[in-house]
Amino acid sequence: MSPSRFSCEMGKSIALLVLLEFTLALTETVLDLNGEWLVWSGKGRSRDAARMENDLYPAKVPGNVYSDLMRNGTLVGDAYYRFNDEEFRWVSKRNWTFWNTFDAPDFFEYRHEAVLLKCEGLDTVGEVFVNDISVGTFDNQFVTYYFDIKHAIKVGNSNIILVDFQSPVNYASDQYNNHLRKRGYVVPPACPPPELHGECHPNFIRKAQHSFAWDWGPAYPTVGIWRNISVIAFNTSVIEAVTTSTVFSQSTGNWSLKLVVYLLGTPRKTPQNIDLTIDGPQLNVSRTENITISSSSENFTFTYELDGKVTEKWWPNGYGKQKLYSVTVTTSSNRTGETSKKELRIAFRTVELVQEPLAKPNVTGLTFYFRVNGVNIWAKGSNWIPAHSFQNEVTEDYVTWLLQSTVDANMNMLRVWGGGFYESDFFYRKCDELGILIWQDFMFACAMYPTTEDFLASVRQEVRSNVLRLQHHPSIALWSGNNENEVAFVENWYFTQSKSDVYKRDYIKLYVDTIRDEYSKYEIDSRPWIPSSPTNGKLTEEEGWIAKDPRSNLYGDAHFYAYNVNPWNWTIYPATRFASEYGFQSWESIETLKNFTKPEDLSYYSRWANHRQHHPLGQTEVLYEIAQNFKLPNLLERAKAFPTMVYLTQINQAMALKTETEFYRRMQSTILANSAGFSKGALYWQLNSIWPSPSWSSVEFGGKWKMSHYYAKDFFKPVLASPYEQDGYLCISLVNDLLTEVEVGMTIQLFAWQSFEPRFKNSDKKWPAAQSAETVYQRNVTGLLDNGDCARREDCFLVVSLEGKDFQSAPNVHFFAPPKHCPLPLANLSVADVHASDDTGSTFDITIKTDKIALFVWIEAIGTPGRFSKNGFLQYRPQEQVQFFARGTTTVESLRRGLTVVSLKNHW
Numbered sequence: 001m002s003p004s005r006f007s008c009e010m011g012k013s014i015a016l017l018v019l020l021e022f023t024l025a026l027t028e029t030v031l032d033l034n035g036e037w038l039v040w041s042g043k044g045r046s047r048d049a050a051r052m053e054n055d056l057y058p059a060k061v062p063g064n065v066y067s068d069l070m071r072n073g074t075l076v077g078d079a080y081y082r083f084n085d086e087e088f089r090w091v092s093k094r095n096w097t098f099w100n101t102f103d104a105p106d107f108f109e110y111r112h113e114a115v116l117l118k119c120e121g122l123d124t125v126g127e128v129f130v131n132d133i134s135v136g137t138f139d140n141q142f143v144t145y146y147f148d149i150k151h152a153i154k155v156g157n158s159n160i161i162l163v164d165f166q167s168p169v170n171y172a173s174d175q176y177n178n179h180l181r182k183r184g185y186v187v188p189p190a191c192p193p194p195e196l197h198g199e200c201h202p203n204f205i206r207k208a209q210h211s212f213a214w215d216w217g218p219a220y221p222t223v224g225i226w227r228n229i230s231v232i233a234f235n236t237s238v239i240e241a242v243t244t245s246t247v248f249s250q251s252t253g254n255w256s257l258k259l260v261v262y263l264l265g266t267p268r269k270t271p272q273n274i275d276l277t278i279d280g281p282q283l284n285v286s287r288t289e290n291i292t293i294s295s296s297s298e299n300f301t302f303t304y305e306l307d308g309k310v311t312e313k314w315w316p317n318g319y320g321k322q323k324l325y326s327v328t329v330t331t332s333s334n335r336t337g338e339t340s341k342k343e344l345r346i347a348f349r350t351v352e353l354v355q356e357p358l359a360k361p362n363v364t365g366l367t368f369y370f371r372v373n374g375v376n377i378w379a380k381g382s383n384w385i386p387a388h389s390f391q392n393e394v395t396e397d398y399v400t401w402l403l404q405s406t407v408d409a410n411m412n413m414l415r416v417w418g419g420g421f422y423e424s425d426f427f428y429r430k431c432d433e434l435g436i437l438i439w440q441d442f443m444f445a446c447a448m449y450p451t452t453e454d455f456l457a458s459v460r461q462e463v464r465s466n467v468l469r470l471q472h473h474p475s476i477a478l479w480s481g482n483n484e485n486e487v488a489f490v491e492n493w494y495f496t497q498s499k500s501d502v503y504k505r506d507y508i509k510l511y512v513d514t515i516r517d518e519y520s521k522y523e524i525d526s527r528p529w530i531p532s533s534p535t536n537g538k539l540t541e542e543e544g545w546i547a548k549d550p551r552s553n554l555y556g557d558a559h560f561y562a563y564n565v566n567p568w569n570w571t572i573y574p575a576t577r578f579a580s581e582y583g584f585q586s587w588e589s590i591e592t593l594k595n596f597t598k599p600e601d602l603s604y605y606s607r608w609a610n611h612r613q614h615h616p617l618g619q620t621e622v623l624y625e626i627a628q629n630f631k632l633p634n635l636l637e638r639a640k641a642f643p644t645m646v647y648l649t650q651i652n653q654a655m656a657l658k659t660e661t662e663f664y665r666r667m668q669s670t671i672l673a674n675s676a677g678f679s680k681g682a683l684y685w686q687l688n689s690i691w692p693s694p695s696w697s698s699v700e701f702g703g704k705w706k707m708s709h710y711y712a713k714d715f716f717k718p719v720l721a722s723p724y725e726q727d728g729y730l731c732i733s734l735v736n737d738l739l740t741e742v743e744v745g746m747t748i749q750l751f752a753w754q755s756f757e758p759r760f761k762n763s764d765k766k767w768p769a770a771q772s773a774e775t776v777y778q779r780n781v782t783g784l785l786d787n788g789d790c791a792r793r794e795d796c797f798l799v800v801s802l803e804g805k806d807f808q809s810a811p812n813v814h815f816f817a818p819p820k821h822c823p824l825p826l827a828n829l830s831v832a833d834v835h836a837s838d839d840t841g842s843t844f845d846i847t848i849k850t851d852k853i854a855l856f857v858w859i860e861a862i863g864t865p866g867r868f869s870k871n872g873f874l875q876y877r878p879q880e881q882v883q884f885f886a887r888g889t890t891t892v893e894s895l896r897r898g899l900t901v902v903s904l905k906n907h908w
């Protein structure tokens with residue numbers, strides 16, 4: 001490691017010091033205020049009054065009032081049980097006050113120049129009092145607030161902290177009305193469609209937008225102190241944040257590393273000299289600087305040049321390792337003996353968003369893909385939504401499971417969608433470790449937004465807080481201004497056309513003049529920015545920030561949804577440059593739903609099912625789609641039909657996502673006559689589920705994989721054989737995402753449903769080039785079926801499998817006809833054997849036996865959380881080996897007790 005050059009850009013002359021070893025006396029003083037609080041309804045009301053009226057509840061901080069009231073039993077049952085989203089509705093219509101006392105050790109008052117109340121998440125609007133003195137107001141859930149409380153705090157015990165919250169629902173509606181009165185125009189949409197059972201005007205409150213309801217989630221407009229709260233006290237300064245940038249120079253082969261340290265100073269503002277130490281032992285960047293701090297917020301920049309040959313790069317999953325380097329930044333004052341410390345893990349990687357003309361004559365449009373460390377990345381992944389309505393219920397274990405499931409399904413990117421949260425630090429640390437690139441939206445979704453001075457000032461604070469907090473994570477690959485607001489405006493979703501000048505002006509004011517302007521103060525050459533998703537990227541910018549057609553397949557990213565279609569027909573899908581959203585709904589398993597329902601709820605059109613299905617006409621659309629390929633059960637046999645419907649919705653979703661995603665992957669090297677194609681990314685909607693419900697997720701609430709997640713694992717494999725039909729031909733495309741050509745043994749087998757013996761088998765060697773897709777096989781379907789003695793399309797199916805030493809593959813199946821027309825045999829399926837793979841208690845080998853070919857074989861391990869190595873497959877061999885990976889540990893006996901296996905024919 002050779003840091004050949006070191007420079008410091010502080011705009012001040014600073015002496016360079018060698019790192020000195022000395023003992024640090026005092027760290028910054030932190031008083032944690034998390035823990036047991038009290039809460040009552042009625043802002044301004046006293047605690048004694050609340051106590052008298054028996055309206056005083058124990059509260060947990062961090063948390064929210066719904067969780068507190070459920071714990072207390074005032075809200076009866078689970079928030080996700082049956083119709084409780086309606087039953088619990090009154091909570092968000094009230095004002096709430098959180099109350100606590102704390103002891104302030106004597107040094108707080110007289111030994112510290114700065115005493116700040118640090119609130120990392122206040123949800124959402126209200127005022128903070130310390131000892132009856134108002135110390136500040138707040139109106140944004142996403143801001144880290146620092147309130148000066150030195151004048152209010154008392155030495156000793158019995159300091160009282162009181163945080164008053166307004167009803168988020170009433171506040172939003174008041175803001176809407178004020179805006180209408182003062183500015184004379186509506187900021188739409190006013191209210192969500194009735195199917196959402198939601199609240200109105202989420203766009204008027206800086207709070208997770210989904211919390212007023214979404215088409216996959218309930219209205220739980222939470223109230224409370226949802227992230228950490230503490231008092232910090234210091235005499236010189238504390239480190240607020242450290243941002244980083246890593247730029248690689250082709251000419252020197254070196255990395256330029258930049259660290260910007262943000263310090264909070266004391267309000268006193270007398271210049272003070274302190275030592276700022278950067279310690280990065282693995283990088284050999286350790287230095288101590290004598291700096292002068294003279295205001296309440298300052299930043300200091302350090303740049304280093306590091307030898308590219310010894311500095312290991314960070315790669316997305318599937319492209320290499322995720323090397324992380326730890327760096328510690330410390331400030332210390334000789335005068336006060338005070339220190340402040342921040343540890344972070346940084347990484348060396350570059351990210352570009354490549355938007356260039358395609359090197360082919362007469363092609364319109366620009367490319368849109370990510371390039372990391374100079375290597376073009378085929379983005380494979382999904383969209384992340386909040387893991388729970390109550391963030392205090394989201395455990396690190398659950399986040400780890402979901403992110404590990406992402407990697408286990410061969411993904412390399414997640415989009416953190418703009419209607420939820422800037423996620424927890426833990427989330428991004430895990431993504432750094434796992435190599436999951438993050439497409440990070442700013443939290444604005446599906447709405448127009450106000451642009452009053454107060455609103456924009458709050459948004460600026462929000463951007464500052466979150467960019468400072470998250471910027472150093474190598475996983476974050478892109479910032480995006482919002483979700484679908486550009487396309488909503490252009491397509492007049494919310495009737496904005498009559499005043500389009502006003503809404504366009506507001507749009508630019510918010511996303512360009514405010515968000516982009518603010519984030520660019522803190523972001524330093526580390527990643528690209530786009531104004532919206534979907535957007536035309538560069539073209540959007542050229543067209544004045546709102547493109548004529550944000551949905552264009554020839555520029556930027558695209559969101560595409562199709563309902564009431566046959567989703568197995570790949571020709572319905574557009575060949576976009578980058579599909580950042582697309583998807584299909586399915587229901588969650590009975591096992592997941594059971595805890596939240598009564599038996600009578602579990603039928604496809606029950607009152608409860610209709611209530612929980614938030615997507616207008618969702619139930620009927622899915623039914624229509626299923627009917628394209630399957631016989632439907634008799635829905636009048638309500639309870640009996642429901643398990644079949646759950647299974648069929650999951651198959652429908654899995655096959656649909658497979659068909660669409662494989663199409664995008666096949667299109668990676670092709671440019672069509674209409675200039676579409678050259679697809680470089682597929683992020684389906686959506687990874688996770690916020691509550692037990694029908695949704696587009698591939699993982700159920702709680703973490704159980706749906707069939708589509710097992711399919712994602714296969715359709716995202718780096719080397720894929722994808723069969724499809726075109727113009728009467730059966731074609732096979734070989735997709736290779738690896739950085740080298742590979743040798744592939746490709747075997748095609750044609751089966752009739754009645755026999756394990758293929759009608760014919762054909763093996764061949766192929767050499768798919770690096771990072772390409774190419775059709776390597778084409779055969780007239782009629783000829784192919786004749787060759788296998790298949791009288792009709794429905795008599796046979798085809799399996800293509802790959803073998804090679806540099807990759808793992810899974811057999812891929814092509815149906816010549818919808819299963820509803822096929823003579824499927826009735827298979828006797830069974831779990832023949834279960835034994836432990838090793839002595840960890842978490843990995844098991846399972847043998848599935850069948851006497852006939854079985855379609856959509858679905859195994860469940862009821863009562864044992866975990867996942868299988870594969871599921872939902874076509875079993876064309878008498879025995880199939882499957883592994884089970886438990887989320888914790890279990891025993892063979894306990895696992896075996898809950899194992900069930902079915903196939904399509906069992907359901908008919």
Ligand SMILES: *[C@@H]1O[C@H](CO)[C@@H](O)[C@H](O)[C@H]1NC(C)=O
Nearest residue numbers: 054055056057058071072073
């Ligand atoms: C719930 O709160 C009420 C009112 O303060 C209190 O009387 C009761 O003991 C609490 N119950 C539980 C289970 O915490």
Ligand SMILES: *[C@@H]1O[C@H](CO)[C@@H](O)[C@H](O)[C@H]1NC(C)=O
Nearest residue numbers: 042043093094095166167170
């Ligand atoms: C909640 O607080 C607001 C703002 O102080 C006040 O206008 C409103 O009347 C209160 N609402 C209720 C239900 O107490």
Ligand SMILES: *[C@@H]1O[C@H](CO)[C@@H](O)[C@H](O)[C@H]1NC(C)=O
Nearest residue numbers: 020022273274275290291334
């Ligand atoms: C603090 O003390 C150390 C050890 O005596 C000295 O090397 C350093 O220069 C001092 N720093 C400042 C800012 O005074």
Ligand SMILES: *[C@@H]1O[C@H](CO)[C@@H](O)[C@H](O)[C@H]1NC(C)=O
Nearest residue numbers: 013014015273274290291292
């Ligand atoms: C630190 O820098 C200040 C101002 O540049 C200077 O006055 C002071 O002597 C320096 N202290 C040390 C220990 O180098």
Ligand SMILES: *[C@@H]1O[C@H](CO)[C@@H](O)[C@H](O)[C@H]1NC(C)=O
Nearest residue numbers: 010011297298299300521522
């Ligand atoms: C960082 O410090 C420089 C120089 O003191 C100042 O001009 C700049 O505004 C600061 N940046 C931010 C984002 O506060």
Ligand SMILES: *[C@@H]1O[C@H](CO)[C@@H](O)[C@H](O)[C@H]1NC(C)=O
Nearest residue numbers: 359360361362363364672673
């Ligand atoms: C490009 O388009 C023009 C006009 O349609 C046509 O004359 C020309 O042959 C095309 N060039 C190529 C290389 O296809």
Ligand SMILES: *[C@@H]1O[C@H](CO)[C@@H](O)[C@H](O)[C@H]1NC(C)=O
Nearest residue numbers: 566568569570571572573725
């Ligand atoms: C697939 O969809 C296209 C329209 O995009 C239609 O023309 C074609 O008939 C469909 N094919 C099948 C097999 O349904």
Ligand SMILES: *[C@@H]1O[C@H](CO)[C@@H](O)[C@H](O)[C@H]1NC(C)=O
Nearest residue numbers: 591592593594595596701702
């Ligand atoms: C259902 O509830 C039981 C009892 O509380 C619990 O043990 C189980 O994990 C829950 N199952 C699911 C799928 O949430």
